[in-house]
Amino acid sequence: MRGTARIDGAAVGRWSLRLDALYCAVLGAAVALFAGPIAESLRLPIPLVAAIGVAVVVWAGLVAWMLARLPLRRALRFVMFANVGAALAVGAVSLAAATVFVVLAVLAVAVDVALFAVSQAVALRGLPAAG
Template sequence: MRRINGEKFGRWSLRLDAAYCVLLGLGVALFAERIAAGIALAPWLVAAIGIAVVVWAGGVLWMLSRILLRRALRLVMTANLLAALAVGLVSVTAATALIVVAIITVAVDIALFAVSQAVALRALPRPVRPALQ
């Protein structure tokens, strides 16, 4: 079995996560009224969430280019776990079983990105700590 290249896998995970956030955020923002009709949130709040997700995608790309990969993976993984929980909780406000399934599916997608970031973190070489003198 080949060993996963943590650096390469981590960078791809963050790029794909950002792309997913752009698509999901734009979809949520553009269809906020329809989405709001199926859940107990105001359309303006749904649109704001969609826009925030698009802005977050930019933040993920910024982190990818500006901070240590290990730190970026940890931050995004933590955010994804919290987002998956939040999205899952929104499913309790859904009007129909189909909407519940759709919302839970998005929560699972987000959680899977967190898993990919955890795998990348685990595959990264451990940082070398200087010896004590």
């Protein structure tokens, strides 16, 4: 790479996973706490939306656990693929939204999640080759 500094994949990866876990904890808690209005806007059952919020909080804990316990490369790959799937699922949920504003808000979350997957891919590229 001429003219550019090499990315520290380990540092980027650790930060990406930490921020991903924090984002999921905050977002999941907000979804669980405000399941009623969110469910109404998305035309989904309240218990389903609340369960999704709780599951996202649990996922946040799992991401933090993976960061602490798994080899970084494995944790990044697992979370990156999960984020790709989650971004697609969240994007699909926007189809059920009642208003354009809600569609845009849900799509913004999908983009956020996709960007975490991109940051994890960048971190993986910056890691030394597995030997």
